Amino acid sequence: MNREQGRDILKRLNMKVTPKRLEVMCCLGSEPLYLSADEVWHRIKDRVDSIGLPTVYRILDELAEAGVITRIFLADRKQYYFLCANQDHHHHHFVCESCRRVEDLGQCALGEGTLDAVQRSGGRVTSHILQINGVCATCSTPRGGAACRTK
Template sequence: MPHDFPSMLKELHLKVTPRRLATLAALATATTYVSPEEVHKRLQGEFARIGLPTVYRNLEELAAGGVITKVLHPNRQLYYYFCPNRSHHHHFVCLACRTVEDLECCGLEEVEKQVGGRVLSHIVQANGLCQACLQAGREAAA
C-alpha cells in the first residue's frame, strides 16, 4: 500500500519538498532501521547537493511529528525507522538483523499505579535478538 507522503507532511505543517519526500521514501523502502549517514548516501544519488545537516534536520522534524521513529541503539548511535502504525505502541529492535517489530503492550497504567502519579511522557524500546537471529546463532552488532 503506497503512502501519502505529501499529506503526512502537510499534517505536520511541514513544507512538501523533494528532499523531505525522498527522505520518507528512503525510510519507507528500508526493511530495517537506518542511520542518518545511510539515508544521506541513498539521497546523494537523487540530489547531487544534499548535505548531511539537511538530512539530520529533516529526520528530526519527521521524528518530532511522529512520522518516523527514533531507534536508540546501545552503541549510542541514533537510527531511524519508518513506522506506518499511528496507534500508541512501542518497538522491539533486533540488534543483529536490525529489524523493528511493533509491540502493542505498554504497561503505562501499571507504572502510574506503582508511582501513584501521572506519567506525562514515556519512551519504551526493547532491544534484543529476534527469534530468527537466535535460531541462526547470530550475535548483536556493535
C-alpha cells in the first residue's frame, strides 16, 4: 500500500486526504501483520511531524467502520487491526498466533445457507466475522518458525 492507493481509498470514502491518515494506512499496509493502535502509533509517531495516540485510535476506527481495515479478534481483550492488500472482493483471513501474519482465504467461506437462514426467519444480517486462527506454514516448520517468529 503506497500513498497513491491510500489517497484513492480515502477519496472513494469521501474522507479528507490527510498526511496522518495516509501514514496510518501505509504503516498497516506495509506488512501482512496485525497491529494494535499503540503499535501503529509507535511506528509512525516520529514521522508525520508527530501524531497523537487518540488520532491513531480515531483513524483506525473510521477505517474499520468503512471496511478498509479488518479488526482482528484475540482472547487478550485488545483490539488489533489489519490492512489487507487485497481490497477487491469479500473474503476472510487466517491469522497466525505465532508470528501475527495474516493470510487471505480465497473467498468468503460462509456456507450459502447461513445468511439466508437468518433472513428467512425474519431477522436482518448486517455483518459477519469469520477468522481462522492457527499457526502458519512457516511457523509450523521447526526452522522456518524461528526465522518467522518475531517475539
